[in-house]
Amino acid sequence: MQPYVTLNIKDEVGYIEFFHPEQNAMPTENLKKLEKTIVEAGANEVIKVIVLQSGGDRTFCAGASFKELVEIENMESGTQFFSGFANVINAIRLCPKLIIGRVQGKVVGGGVGLVAATDYCLATQFASIKLSELSIGIGPFVIEPAVSRKIGKAAMSQMTINAETFYGAQWAKEKGLYAGVYDSIEALDETVKTLATKLSTYNPKALQQIKQVFWEGTSHWDTLLLERAKISGKLVLSKFTKERLKRFK
Template identity: 65%
Template sequence: MSEPYVKLEVKNQVGYIEFFHPAHNSLPGNILAELAQTITDAGTNDAIKVIVLKSGKDRTFCAGASFKELININDAATGKIFFSGFANVINAMRKCPKFIIGRIQGKTVGGGVGLAASTDYCMASKYAAIKLSELNIGIGPFVVGPAIERKIGLSGMSQIAIDANSFYPAEWAKQKGLFTHVFESNEELDEAVKATAEHLCTYNPDAMQEMKKVFWQGTDHWDDLLAERAATSGKLVLSEFTKEKLKGFK
């Protein structure tokens, strides 16, 4: 089995940030922290004009948070730290002065949907079905909710949050505004991501930075908001309901 990683590769002024974990690209705290820092660093790297966020292998984009860590939470403080992992990545993406293109090649769950929603331009394959499964284990998509609601609206977000057992197809996500394009294969997806990113590199970086501010207007309070949401999830994960649910994943 491959070791988890976060790596940055720069090609033709495009910074490709790739994360990987052998458990369907689920993300433990240390990988989330490294991902947040890598995004922040890429934002200040003069060799990079546009960023692409992607995950390793050809199947699942991101299975969300690490269940192994989730099961071992025994106090509210640890719970808040755990759920702050995705909050820190979302805030790093929000604050990054460069456009971030999402490359979503397969199914994505929970926090992974939050990552996709936090990109500025998200492209997917037809295999990129999405699901918010948090209510099914007694918590909720509190941390990723603001990012998802910002992209697909409260109606769309509430639909997939309540229907926590269902995967919604990539075309549904495109119709709601999460994905800009859906491609028949990963090969077509990769060609389109590369072409789009490299074309954006011909644009005025200052103009793109100003546009990014416009896109994220009204989110300056998210540092506090997502911290509050992380604390809420950290408390709920200690409930008897959630503890019983999590036993089934051991």
């Protein structure tokens, strides 16, 4: 199957779905498409609420594309690569519609940032999370503001330091990343549909205003996340990281 990003509208709910055959890893092209689609959905007057989901039934998002990561050879391309998740997170933040995250499986690295950026997130019991960046010589710099905002600095640092450890869905719920955890994808989908349908009947101006309240104090993220991308863009060129990435070639 080929990578894709799609937008389907049903009953005034915009369902944005991304997919990549490599465990829903996110190469630059998919990130650009996802950013564009979120912006388009936010501007579509037919859509009252958005659901962000991924294809497949095992992994929500495996983070950045390692195939692209190992090919980075200079600071410019490194910064551009890590800016992909920064731009998507900012698109979610600035979108005038509430965005519900639907997480059916494991979430790694940058994917945790996407989940944390959604306004309300529901998951299955299989949706464990991991921040693996330190183990390859970089760090979750770009997504840190979104993740820390949702689960706090203590939990963020715990995940970052234990970079090779998956934390279970219930742990993520206790920390505030997930609002609910369900036994099956079917139960998850039913709950997401019910919530999205209900929200679509609410006053859209009220929804827009409350989202602005949710995101108060984050206007500096336009520059902050790109500055963080430069940090990762430099670290990925280090001898240490290059040696660690050889295993992925």
